[in-house]
Amino acid sequence: MSVEQTLSIIKPDGVEKNLIGEICRRFENAGLQIVAARMMHLSKEQAEGFYEVHKERPFYADLVSYMTSGPVFVQVLEGESAIGKNREIMGATNPADADAGTIRKDFAASIEENVVHGSDGPETAAQEIAFFFGDDGLCPRTR
Ligand code: ADP
Ligand code: MG
Secondary structure (H helix, E strand, O other): OOEEEEEEEEOHHHHHOOOHHHHHHHHHHOOOEEEEEEEEOOOHHHHHHHOHHHOOOOOHHHHHHHHOOOOEEEEEEEEEOHHHHHHHHHOOOOHHHOOOOOHHHHHOOOOOOOOEEEOOOHHHHHHHHHHHHOOOOOOOOOO
């Protein structure tokens, strides 16, 4: 067990459904702390870069179009095992496979429009945090 940081995105469908507060509430209830947050509308280039790992997948173009369809809420969560905890709270990629009580089970419309993104490991977490917040965009919790 160790304190980790992870990147979370509330995707355009989650923002549209006015779920920012509900989703942040779930993270905070699980003991995670928000150490950076930003509302933004991704450009095509930003969405393509962020999801570059999926560029050979058949759903890549649709994914980029979905992620640029409206504003997103990007944040960094910090806490004990934050990466795995965030993934647990999110639920499986496909809401049909997601556990009861997870964000995706409760709110996702489909495997594509699944409300939230979360880093899947320490390396991607570091890369994704740097992608949005650089080296000095985090705000340490001094109390
Ligand atoms: P996760 O977001 O759970 O880490 P992936 O990294 O596999 O899932 O996929 C990234 C995103 O691409 C998903 O969250 C979803 O929005 C979209 N996606 C994944 N698989 C599919 C699919 N089979 N069809 C359409 N969109 C998909
Ligand atoms: Mg992923």
